[in-house]
Amino acid sequence: MKPPHFILLLIILQTLHHLPVILAVKYVAINDAKNYPGGKRFEKEIGIPYTLQIMKDINHYIWEIFQQKIESDRKQVGIATVFIRQYDGAEAITYGETVNVSALYLQGYQGNLKWEYTSLLHHELTHVFQWDGKGQAPVGLIEGMADYMILGYDFTARFLEYCEGLEPGFVAALSKKMRHNFSENFFVELLGKPVAQLWSEYKAKYGNIK
Ligand SMILES: [Zn+2]
Numbered sequence: 319m320k321p322p323h324f325i326l327l328l329i330i331l332q333t334l335h336h337l338p339v340i341l342a343v344k345y346v347a348i349n350d351a352k353n354y355p356g357g358k359r360f361e362k363e364i365g366i367p368y369t370l371q372i373m374k375d376i377n378h379y380i381w382e383i384f385q386q387k388i389e390s391d392r393k394q395v396g397i398a399t400v401f402i403r404q405y406d407g408a409e410a411i412t413y414g415e416t417v418n419v420s421a422l423y424l425q426g427y428q429g430n431l432k433w434e435y436t437s438l439l440h441h442e443l444t445h446v447f448q449w450d451g452k453g454q455a456p457v458g459l460i461e462g463m464a465d466y467m468i469l470g471y472d473f474t475a476r477f478l479e480y481c482e483g484l485e486p487g488f489v490a491a492l493s494k495k496m497r498h499n500f501s502e503n504f505f506v507e508l509l510g511k512p513v514a515q516l517w518s519e520y521k522a523k524y525g526n527i528k
Pocket of ligand 1: 441442445461464
């Protein structure tokens with residue numbers, strides 16, 4: 319093949335390849351705090367590849383919850399960006415399409431950092447993709463909707479983690495039982511207690527559940 323044809327072919331192929339991408343959201347994640355303890359902890363316990371993966375997953379989850387199945391229902395977002403930055407203040411702040419996560423917050427967080435970070439991104443990315451009545455919606459409602467996105471991830475998942483802690487293998491066993499039907503009695507069979515009792519014990523132990 320002569321070079322000009324080859325180049326033309328490349329351009330056509332690239333155009334074809336990039337066409338659907340024009341409408342799709344791009345995800346960018348940057349660790350701007352690599353030289354700080356929080357940035358180092360981020361690299362060790364979370365990382366950029368994980369961030370890019372969950373950004374996409376969370377984005378799709380948000381569309382699903384808001385039932386925005388088609389492009390025209392959705393807020394147009396070009397490039398969603400997550401920055402890990404060294405600053406003192408809120409754990410994370412979102413402006414437009416950009417989420418800033420505090421490296422200081424990551425540094426000081428006690429507990430499962432990856433889990434906390436994933437919850438945090440559910441909240442912050444909701445701000446990127448949610449409608450806000452062109453700025454007229456009350457802040458409490460906007461924040462409530464962002465927290466609502468965490469629930470699906472957090473609420474049941476944390477409870478299941480708690481049950482797993484009581485009886486290792488619980489989640490797998492429950493999943494197996496759920497193949498053909500479901501009964502709340504599965505909890506009694508596996509953990510010896512009704513689910514309502516487990517739930518109140520869990521709440522008593524971990525207090526501030528949203
Ligand atoms: Zn918020």
